[in-house]
Amino acid sequence: MTSTAHNKPPITLPLQLKALNAIGPLLEKVDLLNLSEDPEVYMRRAQKKTDLENFGPYDLREPLRRMLYTMKHDAHLNLFGRIGAIQMTMRNLMNNLLLEHEFQTNPAVREVDVEEPIIIICTPRTGSTLLHNLLNQHPQVRAAKMWELHRPCPPTRPENEFNDIRIKQSDREFGMFYRLVPEMRAIHFFAPEAIEECTHLFGNIFTCRLSFSTLANSSSYSDWAFATPMDDAYRAYKRYLQVLKLNYPGTFLVLKSPGHILQLEALEAVFPRARIIHLHRDPATAAGSFCSLTEAVQIAMRQHVDTHAIGDMWKTFWTPAMLNSISWRQQTDMQVIDIDFKSLVKTPVKTIQSIFEAFDKNVPETLENDINQYLNDHPKDEYGIHEYSLERYGLSRDVLYQDYKAYIDYYNVTLEQQAL
Numbered sequence: 319m320t321s322t323a324h325n326k327p328p329i330t331l332p333l334q335l336k337a338l339n340a341i342g343p344l345l346e347k348v349d350l351l352n353l354s355e356d357p358e359v360y361m362r363r364a365q366k367k368t369d370l371e372n373f374g375p376y377d378l379r380e381p382l383r384r385m386l387y388t389m390k391h392d393a394h395l396n397l398f399g400r401i402g403a404i405q406m407t408m409r410n411l412m413n414n415l416l417l418e419h420e421f422q423t424n425p426a427v428r429e430v431d432v433e434e435p436i437i438i439i440c441t442p443r444t445g446s447t448l449l450h451n452l453l454n455q456h457p458q459v460r461a462a463k464m465w466e467l468h469r470p471c472p473p474t475r476p477e478n479e480f481n482d483i484r485i486k487q488s489d490r491e492f493g494m495f496y497r498l499v500p501e502m503r504a505i506h507f508f509a510p511e512a513i514e515e516c517t518h519l520f521g522n523i524f525t526c527r528l529s530f531s532t533l534a535n536s537s538s539y540s541d542w543a544f545a546t547p548m549d550d551a552y553r554a555y556k557r558y559l560q561v562l563k564l565n566y567p568g569t570f571l572v573l574k575s576p577g578h579i580l581q582l583e584a585l586e587a588v589f590p591r592a593r594i595i596h597l598h599r600d601p602a603t604a605a606g607s608f609c610s611l612t613e614a615v616q617i618a619m620r621q622h623v624d625t626h627a628i629g630d631m632w633k634t635f636w637t638p639a640m641l642n643s644i645s646w647r648q649q650t651d652m653q654v655i656d657i658d659f660k661s662l663v664k665t666p667v668k669t670i671q672s673i674f675e676a677f678d679k680n681v682p683e684t685l686e687n688d689i690n691q692y693l694n695d696h697p698k699d700e701y702g703i704h705e706y707s708l709e710r711y712g713l714s715r716d717v718l719y720q721d722y723k724a725y726i727d728y729y730n731v732t733l734e735q736q737a738l
Contacts, residue, residue: 328614328706329501335398335618342397342621351400353390357382360404364411373411374418376554381524381543382407388530388539399533399619405491409468410522416471420561427473430560434591436677438574439582439643441636442528443607444599445659446515447506450574451696452662452670454513455688456679460569462562464488465510467518473564485510499618504702505611517575519558525551527635528577532612533619535631548584556588570679579639582646593677594652599659600734601640601722602708602715605632609713610706629711633721640725647728653677660732666693 331339345351354360357379365371389395389403420427436453440446454461465488466474474482488510496502508514520526525548531540563571578585585592609628616623647654655676662669667686674681708715715735725731 325710326705327617328505328610328704329499329617331617332498334498339396339398339621342400345397351397351404353386353395353400353403355383355386355390357386360386360407360411364408364415367408368412368415368419370415370419372418372422373414374421374554374557376414376523376525376550378411378414378524382411384539384542385524385530388534388537392537392539393534393619394621395533395619396621402619406521410524413468413470413522417557417561420471420473421557424564427560427564430563432556432559432563432571433589434593435559435571435573435589436593436595436673437578437585437589438572438595438597439578439585440574440576440597440599441579441601441604441608441640442576443604443611444576444597445662446574446576446597449595449597449657449662450513450515450572451692452666452689453572453673455670455685455692456674457682457684458569458679459572460563460566461513461572462516463511464492464508464514464518466562467514467516470519470522470558470561473561475565480511495618501702502614504699504704505614507701515575516555516559516573517577519555520551520575520577522558523551523554525554526577527580528575531631531635532615535624535627536634540635544580548581549587552581552584552588579643580635582643582650586650586652590652592652594654595673596643596647596654596656596729597659597662598656598729598731600731601725602713602718603734605629605636605713605718606706606708606711607704608632608636609708609711610704613711625710626712629708629713632711632713637721640722644724644728656729658730658732660734 360382361373361378386407393399395403438446438449450461453459463479465482465485468488468491469484492508493510496508517526517528521529525543525546527540527543531537531543534540559571563569609625609632612628612631613623613625616628655673657669657673667689670689671681671685708718719726719733726733
């Protein structure tokens with residue numbers, strides 16, 4: 319929700335993290351826990367850890383080199399951030415080695431049909447997590463959990479979905495942070511067993527127009543990513559989807575990521591038969607919430623945070639994406655339906671049923687009860703109230719409404735406040 323506390327940061331770091339980061343400059347001077355800019359350093363380490371050599375058909379070196387440069391020079395990471403970046407780099411490289419090993423040793427994975435997923439496209443902070451979870455109440459939906467997206471191989475088996483050792487690994491990486499910084503839960507709650515957005519799969523191949531920019535705002539990496547065709551990245555992403563669906567016959571994938579709206583042409587080129595849900599919410603509300611989330615991430619990971627640079631990033635990345643989606647919609651042959659956030663909240667059962675009907679999926683008799691049970695178990699503001707203000711990020715609701723007038727009018731977006 320919006321707040322008049324314009325100067326209040328969204329989170330406060332605990333003493334443990336402040337103490338850790340305080341020794342960061344000293345360790346940096348003696349070259350301990352520093353990021354290397356050389357992709358080969360981490361690639362060799364990953365090969366040694368897995369005893370595998372082949373990273374697969376997607377060439378990781380250039381995107382990894384770009385990402386490492388931005389993490390080292392543009393993001394100005396604190397010690398906690400540097401440790402996280404090193405862990406992420408190693409995990410993602412090992413994922414690629416394990417993925418290629420799966421494709422080489424298990425011919426069945428190559429035959430898995432992922433041509434017709436249901437994909438939620440949107441900007442960040444539009445209620446897509448709620449929509450994703452409500453769709454997941456359908457018994458035939460396959461929606462990947464966070465731990466699977468971070469460690470997809472070996473392929474998940476349904477009987478181990480809630481006791482796989484990788485759940486504890488994921489909890490050590492992310493659960494600890496939420497225990498140290500409980501305020502973060504109200505902004506965006508992660509849990510290893512919770513379903514998550516497929517943005518993480520693009521992070522695995524270091525080619526993502528969303529994730530790394532959240533740490534560094536506009537950067538040399540984002541300049542490269544937005545100038546690079548994404549078709550090959552989507553083909554690499556598709557292989558991860560095949561692994562995630564391998565042991566779930568008779569299901570259909572439901573995916574979501576704000577990153578898709580930044581690269582609609584590549585999405586269509588690789589998944590022309592996908593069914594698309596375009597979720598809409600008041601762009602000023604989405605902008606304020608996204609900026610607050612981004613600041614919270616940067617407070618934890620960076621030495622200094624420029625709130626107005628975060629607001630500028632919203633205008634640089636998401637304003638063109640929202641407006642460009644209009645021209646894409648006017649020429650695409652894909653099956654797309656529009657969902658307004660207010661309608662989703664007001665009539666969740668009807669909205670979810672209408673989506674499945676539009677995509678020729680059966681609507682189980684149990685679906686209504688399962689959706690209502692989920693909503694009862696997860697009430698609004700379950701983990702606290704998220705307060706934020708546009709002004710903290712140099713943004714204005716009235717100006718945003720003017721900037722997005724074409725988007726608001728074309729999609730008939732419900733506004734949560736009126737312009738002056």
